Amino acid sequence: MTHVLEVRDLRVEAATQSADLLLVDGADLRVARGEIVGVVGESGCGKSTLVRTLIGMLESNVEVTAGEVSLLGDTVLAPGRDTTARIRGSKVGTVFQDAARSLDPLFKIRFQLREVLARHLPDLTAEQAADRMAAVLRRMGIDEVDRVLDSHPHQLSGGLRQRVAIAIAVITDPALVLADECTTALDVTTQAEVVSLFRDLVRDTGVGLVFITHDLLLASDLCDRIAVMYGGQVVETGPTAEVLENPRHPFTAGLLASVPSWSAEGPLVGIPGSAPRVTTEFRGCRFADRCARVSDRCRDDVGWTGGREDGVRCVHPLDGTADRAHDAAGSVPAAGKEELMAEEERR
Numbered sequence: 001m002t003h004v005l006e007v008r009d010l011r012v013e014a015a016t017q018s019a020d021l022l023l024v025d026g027a028d029l030r031v032a033r034g035e036i037v038g039v040v041g042e043s044g045c046g047k048s049t050l051v052r053t054l055i056g057m058l059e060s061n062v063e064v065t066a067g068e069v070s071l072l073g074d075t076v077l078a079p080g081r082d083t084t085a086r087i088r089g090s091k092v093g094t095v096f097q098d099a100a101r102s103l104d105p106l107f108k109i110r111f112q113l114r115e116v117l118a119r120h121l122p123d124l125t126a127e128q129a130a131d132r133m134a135a136v137l138r139r140m141g142i143d144e145v146d147r148v149l150d151s152h153p154h155q156l157s158g159g160l161r162q163r164v165a166i167a168i169a170v171i172t173d174p175a176l177v178l179a180d181e182c183t184t185a186l187d188v189t190t191q192a193e194v195v196s197l198f199r200d201l202v203r204d205t206g207v208g209l210v211f212i213t214h215d216l217l218l219a220s221d222l223c224d225r226i227a228v229m230y231g232g233q234v235v236e237t238g239p240t241a242e243v244l245e246n247p248r249h250p251f252t253a254g255l256l257a258s259v260p261s262w263s264a265e266g267p268l269v270g271i272p273g274s275a276p277r278v279t280t281e282f283r284g285c286r287f288a289d290r291c292a293r294v295s296d297r298c299r300d301d302v303g304w305t306g307g308r309e310d311g312v313r314c315v316h317p318l319d320g321t322a323d324r325a326h327d328a329a330g331s332v333p334a335a336g337k338e339e340l341m342a343e344e345e346r347r
């Protein structure tokens with residue numbers, strides 16, 4: 001099967017004054033037509049770098065050093081070849097957390113949508129362009145099409161601005177949409193509306209969606225498959241229900257244990273400590289220093305248990321809910337447990 005998106009063994013490095021950092025390491029991701037794949041993880045795990053790589057918007061000190069990316073079977077990124085910037089806006093639409101990044105405050109929405117069409121679909125007549133603009137806004141659940149088209153971004157509510165930002169991302173009928181924390185700044189009700197919009201859009205058009213979020217509840221609600229990232233690596237991947245109901249990576253279990261509704265039966269436990277700064281010299285599991293199951297083997301390069309499609313990057317994966325329950329309460333290394341106990345006592 002030809003996938004809409006196929007990312008293979010992607011490695012992205014950043015040169016800084018103190019060290020060469022590894023922002024994304026060996027990442028794989030596949031998205032089929034009409035599929036929603038969630039990329040979840042803590043802040044700083046490399047989610048946005050992955051998105052910026054896919055749309056050719058990396059900062060000047062950041063470079064792709066290995067791996068390949070294909071869109072609809074065509075290689076768009078490989079050693080010595082990068083055409084990702086060319087397909088941005090036409091075959092790949094992007095929605096960012098802040099609609100301000102997608103919208104220009106100086107221009108009315110009508111002008112901004114027309115600009116996108118003029119750049120990517122220059123053969124459309126004025127009438128066809130007008131029809132398309134009205135249709136895409138209606139698809140976004142917007143009734144007052146003319147008012148919105150004649151507004152500047154600041155005249156619209158936050159929720160409406162984000163709908164327009166999504167409209168800009170999809171007006172060219174892209175094969176793939178990348179949504180990077182695009183519901184994070186919205187209130188809960190608007191968040192639910194945007195999630196429902198995405199669900200309908202994917203069902204009706206067959207577009208592939210990569211939904212980047214740190215919110216596991218949102219991901220569980222929307223996504224068909226999930227890739228959990230930690231320290232620049234995808235550490236666990238599979239169908240959403242399997243990953244979230246039976247997590248195998250201790251980090252995934254820790255993440256779940258810190259979500260209130262998942263931990264209803266047990267204590268709510270955060271993951272003490274923070275992710276390591278991963279330089280190109282770094283070896284071994286990125287999560288080792290925060291993991292109760294750590295052993296010497298974790299200090300070597302850690303491969304996949306199971307495939308990269310349905311597997312876990314761990315040498316001591318959890319097995320079943322009993323393990324998970326134990327780990328949720330005990331996933332904290334000794335030092336972390338002391339921290340938690342001290343905090344309890346202070347309270």
Ligand SMILES: Nc1ncnc2c1ncn2[C@@H]1O[C@H](COP(=O)(O)OP(=O)(O)OP(=O)(O)O)[C@@H](O)[C@H]1O
Binds near residue numbers: 016048
């Ligand atoms: N240009 C850069 N130079 C050096 N380090 C960078 C650069 N861009 C990102 N990083 C670092 O790479 C890591 C991954 O960043 P990224 O923004 O991809 O993470 P993220 O998971 O999207 O986090 P967040 O949710 O906070 O945006 C972070 O530690 C970040 O500080």
